[in-house]
Amino acid sequence: MQPSTEELRFLLKWAFGDVEASRSRVAAFGLLKAAIARRLVVPEVYDLMERVQELMIKSHEPSVRQQCSGILLQYILDYPLGAKRLQHHLQFLITNLSFEHESGRQASVDTMKALILRFPEPLVEEWAPVFFMALVARLVNDPSVACRVMHEQALKTLLQRAGAALADRLAAFCMQWLSGEDARMARAAAQVTGVFAEVEGARFGRRVPGLLQILVPALERAAQEEDAGVETSDELSTFSSWQVPYFCLTLLEKAAHLAPKQVSFSAAQSLWLVLPALLSHAHLWVRKAALRLLCLGMSSPALGGSLLQHPKASPGRLALLSYQQMEVSSADEALLELAARSAALLAPLLYDTDLAAGRVPAAQGNGNLGLATSDSNMEAAEHATAAAEEAEDRDAAEDQAAAASQDAALTLHGMVRRVARTAGETSWVRQGARLAALRLLAALALRLKQERGAPALLPYLPAMMLPLVRQDERSHNRPNLDAALPAHLAEADALGREIMAQLKAAAGDEAYLQALVQAKQHATAMRRLRRKQQASEKLADPELASQRRARKLQRRGEGQKKKREELKRQRSTGLAVKNRRDKRVKS
Template identity: 30%
Template sequence: LVQSCLKLLTALIKNENFTLSSEQLKMLIQFPMFVDLESDSSAVSLSLLKAIVKEKLQVPKMYAIADKVSRLMITHQDESIRKICGEILVGLLVNYDFLRGDNEKRLEGHFNFLLKNLSYEHSTGRKSVVCVLQKLIAELSKPNLGKQSKPNLDKQQSENLFVGLVHRLAAENDKEVLSKICDVIKLLIGCISNHHSSLELCLGWYKQEKSQAKAAQVLGLFIEVKKDPFPKHIRSKVLQEAKTILESAVKLQNTVEEGSIPYWKEAYYTLVMIEKMLKQSPGICFHKNLEDVWEMVFKLLLHGHEWLQTITCRLLNYYFKKLAESPKQVAGSLLGKPSSLFMVAASLCFQLKLKVHRSTVVSKKNDATAEQGKKDDSAATEEDIVTENIVFAVSGLHSVIGQSDHEYWSSLDNDEQAKFLEAFLGFDSGKVRSTFLALTTSGNLSSEKCQDDVRNVLIGSLLKRMGKLAFDVDSLQMRIVFNVYKEFASRLNQEECRLYAFRILLPLYKVCEGYTGKVISDELKQLAEEVRDSIRDKSLGVQMFVQVYSDIKKSLEAKRYKRKREEKLMAVVNPERNAKRKLKLASKNKANKKRKILSNKMDRWSRS
């Protein structure tokens, strides 16, 4: 009965055709349930209190209620209660005059209370605080258009809020709360008329070793909110500091354990900031003050941390697309030399080996600042970007080799040779490396022959390595590799495609004909057949395709015959080792049979 009466009172107060007098509202506010809100709180009673607050009843008791509601908003376990309490607190702070007489510091006290509880132990309470701050900043930043005066954020309060939120940004570990904090900081930056003092504060943090990560995050938010937050002299300072951070990350990137890699967080947020800077000002992509940064990006492709691999892939994709838009820039770019392109391609193969079960959307909430500004690219997946990057790198390498004369390959300087050797060390055995060095140092090859041989060694080794990764790692890698083969082959003429046909078609043959030695899904088999047919019809031609396909078949049959002969010989020479091999093979066949039976059962259940 009491609950029904409270609901009726709430409906009457909200009804525009029914008005309660101030005396009647004062009587309602004296109800026992509002005396001890923290121990006896319900959604019904709080809804009534919210309706009374909207009537702007000016009585001293409201200030005590504001204190109780603010604590309840943080500590209560029910989300609906916390939400109503937050709305009541915002209504009290916005619509009640806290700036007269003895109540001069009430608003400031409530802000201090909220900032203090940004570090509350439970994420639900912190989320409520951030939501209230967001609503308060939005409301208090609106101009006073009516007769009713309301408090406004002054410069000191804005700076205190800014500093408190930034400090919490560095310590927060809950993704949802982190995203909310970023939204509030962006809102606050937009409300500050003169943001130069806050910007100078961030630049000071960016120069301090322990605060570089949070400074880079906030500088990225400045870029999003303000159209041109960095004048030229400030941008040069930011990029110089960014270069120093990235250099430190490159030097320390070979630390074994991912969690203990130094400078990864500073480097990651710095690259996110640079990505936002490039999207806002695309014209600076090939500026000289960014060249050192791009070199660090290419080196960080080999970094062991997943977040840095993701952001460097995105930036490399952006760089490749800018080169495609401006072909004249290619020759003078950082990727204009074969050694640089081959190093990038080898680094992408290294990344491909590490990317297991990561076919998520690129704009996923790894962190809140990376989420900002990616609405337009939300459909692109990390798989798509990796595929595009590898195709860009391999196609570019193929083209650059074709434009290089014989003298270039026969007179590689020490720096160029060092780059090639470093790239080979990342993914290849010594055989191809020695073949390449012998080829490039010989002086008795014709120009055309040299180009074909160098292409076969460099690009052929990349294609071969990708083919091995397709079977050694995961289905995601196989899908990426097959899509790379399809796109790369479509960019070649028949003679060029013939040069790489064996290495491209070998993995496709194994999948299509069932010679992989592992269970392959129907989806991947269908993809392999589509890629094979596309290469046959659009790039290689039927006659040459049949010849290469036959060579692959003969090669595999010869290997199979050699292996069986070695097994028979082992049974005679080393029977104990042969017995172990048979047990291992039997165990593997049993597991494959069990997996296949389970897969067939799942298919039947899904169809039924």
């Protein structure tokens, strides 16, 4: 015998009398589901759904939020509702996308996504613009990363359900925001258009020409503001200074993957030529996005040749900009990896340019490092080493002045010398750049051999070997320790040995040994020359020598301070970092 309608109404009131604290909550929710499935049209069901949706947002228990979400979804999809009541419940979900607690916002967007997925097409067409605006607003304003990911997934679901005409309407909103003067709206439009690209795939190519007409001028303005040194003091300026160009670049990166013909050099020349200027941007995210796009262009056979033939994007200019990324004190691992990849891609082209201009050093000779081939002629080695040291000083001065010059460029030999200098860094705070430079040396050698053959590698091999030789000597001179080496020293030593083995395999045993001898001679001559210079300075100008030593001690103290701060930061993040002096083993 089935209960009557009046009995069911009484049961619903009684079961939900104190549902937050009720031990029979499962039974109460089950009863409500049965009433909805039976389509029991009574006022109590409508009243209880108000409590259910409130519980879905405000409850502290995940199981309660999940059950309430399922009931609300079943109610909206299957229960007889008028247009106003449906609007009331959907507006409730939209309003609570900005609920103060993250769990409530997640419950709201998750339910909205499920509704979008299961709504009939007429309702999708009717509510898509409203859902779209609400999700876009929360996508760029929600402080929670998890919520922003859920909003993006809901947007993808909405665009997948939308037909071609509806998608064009929504995309037109983004185009209008992009071309407007509001930086916040432009940033949101660029990010949401990236979602369009992910959903539409190759079909997104039809939107690319119109986007280029808007995005490229925005990137050019960002590059000009950076060159002019425009300061960003307020939040709106911050959006304009880095967020707009960053999201424009990520959107163009997606477009380049999905529709390479629409972003070819002939179709989008101004885009590719503005990227080198953005490699000097103050914000690292903009640099990384521009460098990713440049690496994509350089690695493309159809695009790379045309791009690198233009004076503004010549291989020498891009090589200098790539190396400068490794010199940024705040560079992270991703930027260092991108800089190394870019420089490795440019190595064969730099070699061709130097070969045509007659700038390739003599293979295994004394011209590339200034090395003597005889141990007895140490004086000649010291003179040649002094010349090499002066060349390094000139390199450093050129690096400082290169940022302001649009015509500055690197030869392959100049890049190898600079990368070797960075690979020889011993400062603890520069270990990231040092490891990236070591990996780049191996990549340069491998790339040159693969693209131009082993003879192209030999002229640069002694310069590549120099930091590895110095590192190997330091590791052998390091006293035995009863504890393990610090992580950064152990990693550098292991990487150095691995790279030396790779260089030996690439160059051959005979060429490798000859380069190894030359590098060791150069290192020895450099030490002797510096000792002589220091002794001469002490005699000629004791005060200047004292000032230099004081500066050296100051730099050492600053480095130790930065090391302590970094160790403290790592401990605060939960990393197991030791900060003990290694005890030396007495022989």
